[in-house]
Amino acid sequence: MGGDVPWPQVPVGNKDHTEAAVVIIGAGISGMCTAIDLIKRNNCRNFIILEKSGGLGGTWRDNKYPGCCCDVWSHLYSYSFEQNPDWTREYPGQEEILQYLMGVAQKYELYRYVRFNTAVESAKWDDAEKKWKTTVSVQGVKDAEFGSTYTITSDFLVSAVGQLNVPRLPDIPGVDDFRGKIMHSARWDWSYDLRGKKVAIIGNGATAAQIIPEIAKEVSHLTIHQRTPNWVIPRLDSPIPQWKRSVYKYLPFVRWRKRADMMDFREGFHAAVFDNASATAQFLEVQSKDHLHAQLPDRPDLWEKLQPKYSIGCKRVIISDDYFPVFLRDNVRLETGKIDKITANGIVTEGQEEDYDLIVLATGFRTVEFMHPIDITGSAGRTLSSIWKEGGQALYGVTVESLPNFGMLYGPNTNLGHNSIILMIETQSKYINTLIKEVIDARRNGGSLAIQPNPTKVQQYNDEIQSELEKSSFADPNCNSWYKVKESGKITNNWSRTVVDYQKLLSNVDWLDYDLSGTSADKVAKQKRTHIGRVVEESRVSYQTMGLTALSLAAVGVGVALRHTGRLRLR
Known part of the structure; x- marks a missing residue:
């Protein structure tokens, strides 16, 4: 062969x-x-x-x-x-x-x-x-x-x-007893029709924060079972227009520079997750609190439940623009009580049982x-x-x-x-x-x-x-x-x-x-x-240096062009 x-x-x-x-x-x-x-x-x-x-x-x-x-x-x-x-x-x-x-x-x-x-x-x-x-x-x-x-x-x-x-199932009594639909976020069943269903989601981490805004628009009712609140900062996502994509394709150095800037910016976050007293950590905490108050105005009851009481970075920081607004919907309820058990019909929380059609387990993975x-x-x-x-x-x-x-x-x-x-x-x-x-x-x-x-x-x-x-x-x-x-x-x-x-x-x-x-x-x-070496992707040249270099090259180009024009005239 x-x-x-x-x-x-x-x-x-x-x-x-x-x-x-x-x-x-x-x-x-x-x-x-x-x-x-x-x-x-x-x-x-x-x-x-x-x-x-x-x-x-x-x-x-x-x-x-x-x-x-x-x-x-x-x-x-x-x-x-x-x-x-x-x-x-x-x-x-x-x-x-x-x-x-x-x-x-x-x-x-x-x-x-x-x-x-x-x-x-x-x-x-x-x-x-x-x-x-x-x-x-x-x-x-x-x-x-x-x-x-x-x-x-x-x-x-x-x-x-x-x-x-490997998906991690919650350590809650009765998980196997539920007679409705139950699915883990990493094993999503798209054949199940959410419309008009009464749904509970267990977990409020990064995965849940992506699922919740989407399904809240489809279901008749959604209960979010939160154990611990998360730090949430703005996402500021947007489409990339075709003209930009063309620039990234035909001028690859622009794409490389954008990637370097992104790497530099994210490397700067290290101080926030490693040192809670750092200026970066304090900035992100303020940003998160402002984000919460701006998206849920005049709702101190929700602020109290959704505001973390631990150092930013201790858990994965959520980046989202559409998570907090969900709690203003009439068909969404935030539940912070401890889950006692899951029954054949629903979930018992601090002695109170509520029936559901679907339970979503956004409970992560067996990571350690x-x-x-x-x-x-x-x-x-x-x-x-x-x-x-x-x-x-x-x-x-x-x-x-x-x-x-x-x-x-x-x-x-x-x-x-x-x-x-x-x-x-x-x-x-x-x-x-x-x-x-x-x-x-x-x-x-x-x-x-x-x-x-x-x-x-x-x-x-x-x-x-x-x-x-x-x-x-x-x-x-x-x-x-x-x-x-x-x-x-x-x-x-x-x-x-x-x-x-x-x-x-x-x-x-x-x-x-x-x-x-x-x-x-x-x-x-x-x-x-x-x-072995490494791929160096962080910025090595400042924008000021790049600008001066571009001006120098432009000046040289202009000089060459003028000399060439002068020679033509002499002829």
């Missing part, structure tokens, strides 16, 4: 259906980025992407509820190497993001590498072979007829399942478990559940102790509260691909290599990160969030510094951070450090 093409360049075919150089779990933004880097940076096509759903897109395929959109500007929410000049709005909607991702997948021919409807059940490292054995189950009915389960052997394993993957429910077993039979018994942690959020030749994207302590996660994902992909290169090279040369982070280094790094996070707004005891372990309060999800700090941290692979084994271990260790 591959002719004389070297092994890593030959795509997996029928005969080697259960063998690959690299297995990637997940076909969302992270998995796609890793695959593209495998092709571009490592000239490797001997990989498989395993996707449990029927299409790519990850969270942007799973979450298709009414009003679903991104809270990061569209021009910043894209790969740096595949910027989209044709976004139709300043903030992209779910369908447009999914369309963008599908276009990228088509450009890089990623579909040929993806096995859809294929769920990973377990992955086990073989110490003797120095390979991963990943067992999958086939979800598609027809595909399962060829074989409902099988195991893939690979030299490297990448987790690209993300943090917003990361790779749940996949059963991972590493070197010497150590399970991931035992490694992470006190909460997830990883070296630079990418590699995990006792898991050789393994990398993860959007792992522990790499989530952001202030900027685009894609900026982090691209950095992680480049770092992981640098590790993969050494493993592939070793095998290509007939040798072997196992790379796993030194446990002492992992602990030192995480102690440092946790020490920083303990001083952040994320650690505010006055709120709970999906950023931390409920029992211990350990912040397992968020990064403590800026995106640029993270990019610089991962711009090199320091081989002293790793325990290396195999026949190629000494060769890799001698390198000491491999430089």
Whole structure:
């Protein structure tokens, strides 16, 4: 099939259906980025992407509820190497993001590498072979007829399942007793007709704030069950006119500059979510309060219920222009009492039962478990559940102790509260691909290599990160969030510094951070450090400098034109 093409360049075919150089779990933004880097940076096509759903897109395929959109500007929410000049709005909607991702997948021919409807059940490292054995189950009915389960052997394993993957059901008695319609926001049933229905929504976070304004216009009645209020700031979304889109397309430096400005602005938010006493935090708190009072004038009763009493940034800040006005509608009621239980007919709140046709669960995801429910077993039979018994942690959020030749994207302590996660994902992909290169090279040369982070280094790094996070707004005891372990309060999800700090941290692979084994271990260790570099997207030139440069170039152009005109006259 591959002719004389070297092994890593030959795509997996029928005969080697259960063998690959690299297995990637997940076909969302992270998995796609890793695959593209495998092709571009490592000239490797001997990989498989395993996707449990029927299409790519990850969270942007799973979450298709009414009003679903991104809270990061569209021009910043894209790969740096595949910027989209044709976004139709300043903030992209779910369908447009999914369309963008599908276009990228088509450009890089990623579909040929993806096995859809294929769920990973377990992955086990073989110490003797120095390979991963990943067992999958086939979800598609027809595909399962060829074989409902099988195991893939690979030299490297990448987790690209993300943090917003498995829906979390609320810990409320009686959830299974409800006889009406019940659905989680990440499993929205568009075949269900909302018109004229009496609906309750449990949750009031970022997802609920997008759903509520949309369904309030359709239903006969909507009760919003709020546990804790959220900080809400203006969104200021607007369509992008065609003339602007043409500028972004034909003058790419303008698009790059806009993206840089957006990155700079969002990086500035870091101070707000990390230091509640900062000027940025105080500004955002004032902005949020003014937003609340302006959109709900003369309603101190609602102000009291909707005004948070914790540091801004402790929970995800909501960016919305249409959330607060919903509470002025006659068919909407805000309920802040504790839910006692769910019955066959409805919800009991502080002893009072109310019947509903539909209950929407906007209760988020099982975030702190990361790779749940996949059963991972590493070197010497150590399970991931035992490694992470006190909460997830990883070296630079990418590699995990006792898991050789393994990398993860959007792992522990790499989530952001202030900027685009894609900026982090691209950095992680480049770092992981640098590790993969050494493993592939070793095998290509007939040798072997196992790379796993030194446990002492992992602990030192995480102690440092946790020490920083303990001083952040994320650690505010006055709120709970999906950023931390409920029992211990350990912040397992968020990064403590800026995106640029993270990019610089991962711009090199320091081989002293790793325990290396195999026949190629000494060769890799001698390198000491491999430089990767980073994509510099923040502004490096001020507008003043740009303006002076433009004027200088214009002056030179005018001078040249005048000299040329003078010569013509002399002739």
